[in-house]
Amino acid sequence: MKRLKKYIKHNLHFFISAIFCAVFALSLDMFNPKIVEMIIDRVILKNNMDLLPRLLLFMALITFSRVVLGYFKEYFMDLGGSRLAYELRVDLFEHLQKLPFSFFDRINTGELMSRIKEDIDNIWFTFGFGLVFFIEQLFYFLIASVILFSINWRLTLIVLTLVPFIGYIAYKLERENDEIYGEISDQGVRLNTTAQEDIAGIRVVKSFGREKYEIGKFFEENRKIFELNVKQAKIFAKYFPWMDFITNISIALTITLGGLWVIGEKMSIGTLVAYSGYVSMIVWPVRLGGWIVNMLAQCVASLKKIERLFREKPEKEVIKERVEIKEIRGEIIFKNVSFKYKDEYVLKNISFHVKPGETLAIMGLTGSGKTTIVNLIGRFYEPWEGEILIDGVDIRKIDLKTLRENIAYVPQDVFLFSDTVRENIKLGKEVEENVIKKALRDARALQFVKNLPEGLETIVGERGLGLSGGQKQRLTITRALVRALIGSAKILILDDVTSALDMETELYIQKALEKYHLTKIIIAHRVSSVKNADEIILLDNGEVVERGTHEYLLSLKGRYYEIYQEQYGKYVFMEETV
Numbered sequence: 001m002k003r004l005k006k007y008i009k010h011n012l013h014f015f016i017s018a019i020f021c022a023v024f025a026l027s028l029d030m031f032n033p034k035i036v037e038m039i040i041d042r043v044i045l046k047n048n049m050d051l052l053p054r055l056l057l058f059m060a061l062i063t064f065s066r067v068v069l070g071y072f073k074e075y076f077m078d079l080g081g082s083r084l085a086y087e088l089r090v091d092l093f094e095h096l097q098k099l100p101f102s103f104f105d106r107i108n109t110g111e112l113m114s115r116i117k118e119d120i121d122n123i124w125f126t127f128g129f130g131l132v133f134f135i136e137q138l139f140y141f142l143i144a145s146v147i148l149f150s151i152n153w154r155l156t157l158i159v160l161t162l163v164p165f166i167g168y169i170a171y172k173l174e175r176e177n178d179e180i181y182g183e184i185s186d187q188g189v190r191l192n193t194t195a196q197e198d199i200a201g202i203r204v205v206k207s208f209g210r211e212k213y214e215i216g217k218f219f220e221e222n223r224k225i226f227e228l229n230v231k232q233a234k235i236f237a238k239y240f241p242w243m244d245f246i247t248n249i250s251i252a253l254t255i256t257l258g259g260l261w262v263i264g265e266k267m268s269i270g271t272l273v274a275y276s277g278y279v280s281m282i283v284w285p286v287r288l289g290g291w292i293v294n295m296l297a298q299c300v301a302s303l304k305k306i307e308r309l310f311r312e313k314p315e316k317e318v319i320k321e322r323v324e325i326k327e328i329r330g331e332i333i334f335k336n337v338s339f340k341y342k343d344e345y346v347l348k349n350i351s352f353h354v355k356p357g358e359t360l361a362i363m364g365l366t367g368s369g370k371t372t373i374v375n376l377i378g379r380f381y382e383p384w385e386g387e388i389l390i391d392g393v394d395i396r397k398i399d400l401k402t403l404r405e406n407i408a409y410v411p412q413d414v415f416l417f418s419d420t421v422r423e424n425i426k427l428g429k430e431v432e433e434n435v436i437k438k439a440l441r442d443a444r445a446l447q448f449v450k451n452l453p454e455g456l457e458t459i460v461g462e463r464g465l466g467l468s469g470g471q472k473q474r475l476t477i478t479r480a481l482v483r484a485l486i487g488s489a490k491i492l493i494l495d496d497v498t499s500a501l502d503m504e505t506e507l508y509i510q511k512a513l514e515k516y517h518l519t520k521i522i523i524a525h526r527v528s529s530v531k532n533a534d535e536i537i538l539l540d541n542g543e544v545v546e547r548g549t550h551e552y553l554l555s556l557k558g559r560y561y562e563i564y565q566e567q568y569g570k571y572v573f574m575e576e577t578v
């Protein structure tokens with residue numbers, strides 16, 4: 001709520017202007033029944049046609065002013081609400097960018113999407129329409145009530161006895177509707193997530209013949225939302241006729257009792273017509289009262305959900321006292337590092353030392369903790385125990401920007417943005433053409449990029465649709481090499497990147513990488529990818545079980561030797577049989 005005050009303050013002038021226009025316009029509205037009264041009583045009944053042009057002119061003036069005021073009211077209201085939603089959305093998105101991996105491990109994308117879109121839309125709707133509408137209806141009710149009392153307080157008291165009934169029905173309707181609205185909104189998130197996951201994973205769906213299952217899943221979610229919509233329609237059907245019934249009774253009561261007053265010559269016909277005009281002005285705000293309260297409640301609920309996201313702690317730039325590092329050389333030291341995501345340790349007592357320009361290779365079964373080690377180097381997670389040093393400085397003392405700028409990371413999961421090949425390589429940096437070309441050549445991607453319909457300017461589809469696995473992989477390697485070439489990265493991390501490449505391409509890239517003076521951490525399953533490393537560590541269940549150079553590990557005749565035998569044995573066998 002405190003946060004909301006900031007956005008309201010920024011846009012207060014728009015809201016005040018909108019409220020001013022609304023109140024001014026509705027004050028003018030109050031004249032209309034009065035003019036009708038004068039037309040009936042003075043012009044028609046007294047046959048005084050001289051007065052008519054003046055009254056019609058006055059009515060026209062009111063109508064015209066109403067149009068102008070209505071325009072400005074809408075304009076200021078929309079501008080204020082839209083700017084408020086815009087500022088909130090930008091701040092929320094910026095905040096999300098600062099949250100750690102651990103946050104994204106917990107939350108699902110569909111839920112975040114609905115915070116960014118639907119919840120902010122709720123707030124936008126309340127401020128861009130609802131609040132001014134609420135104030136407008138409140139004023140209609142108050143002013144019209146005062147006028148009604150001044151015309152005939154006895155009749156007004158009788159009519160007003162019906163108002164609580166309308167209010168009660170409106171309240172009941174919105175209470176039931178509110179519950180169902182919440183369910184519809186949650187179900188909407190589930191429907192979106194199902195559709196989004198199915199479309200993103202359409203290749204898996206098709207190749208495993210899961211279409212029928214996916215259609216069934218979507219059908220089920222869609223059916224639930226349909227049933228909730230029907231339930232909501234039934235609520236409306238239950239309450240609206242009653243509300244109309246009591247509204248009509250209030251009008252019938254006004255006409256009947258007012259008619260008696262007219263017959264008894266205690267009220268003129270014009271006044272009765274004007275009176276019923278004012279009655280409808282008090283009935284509508286009551287009818288809409290429940291809806292307005294519900295809208296405000298939904299806005300508060302959305303604000304609370306968004307506030308929960310804002311309360312998530314961003315990654316800390318530095319945890320201990322900051323150490324300014326101008327240029328990183330690339331020395332990496334792990335000192336007894338242990339880590340767990342939840343309850344179980346996935347890394348236990350890991351220690352190694354990689355000097356600038358050296359290569360460390362990490363091997364191990366899937367799930368043994370290889371990716372976790374490199375995630376810790378970029379401080380995407382914090383170690384539970386132990387210390388990680390870069391150039392002798394605890395990484396918690398280096399600001400995140402410097403640290404991550406110095407790491408060129410090629411992750412296991414390839415991610416390409418729906419943008420041009422060039423942008424996917426540059427990622428917002430200023431990079432000269434010859435640097436891009438060199439990086440493409442070294443990643444063995446130049447030829448295939450040249451063959452793309454528009455070369456570097458070709459737009460690759462969402463997550464690189466339209467490119468082969470190996471082509472996508474080579475673009476992500478190019479991206480990392482560009483970082484090294486422009487001098488911002490001194491450490492290169494390759495997380496199982498060669499798995500999608502053929503042996504020849506892998507060898508070519510390995511040779512090209514030798515020319516880069518970078519500290520390299522290579523995660524791989526193939527002996528061919530790691531054998532030239534200065535040190536190879538073999539992980540098993542988060543622990544280092546073997547370590548040393550290729551030759552040393554072979555001489556141990558342990559696990560590494562077994563892997564070697566398996567891979568090279570097969571390779572030799574294949575060569576022999578071809």
Ligand SMILES: Nc1ncnc2c1ncn2[C@@H]1O[C@H](COP(=O)(O)OP(=O)(O)OP(=O)(O)O)[C@@H](O)[C@H]1O
Pocket residue numbers: 105341342346364365366367368369370371372373412
């Ligand atoms: N974000 C996470 N939250 C919880 N547990 C995780 C998370 N990421 C990984 N793990 C668990 O930590 C362990 C180590 O995972 P990690 O990704 O480091 O293994 P890996 O050796 O890189 O595996 P692979 O060769 O399959 O890539 C696994 O048991 C995995 O299930």
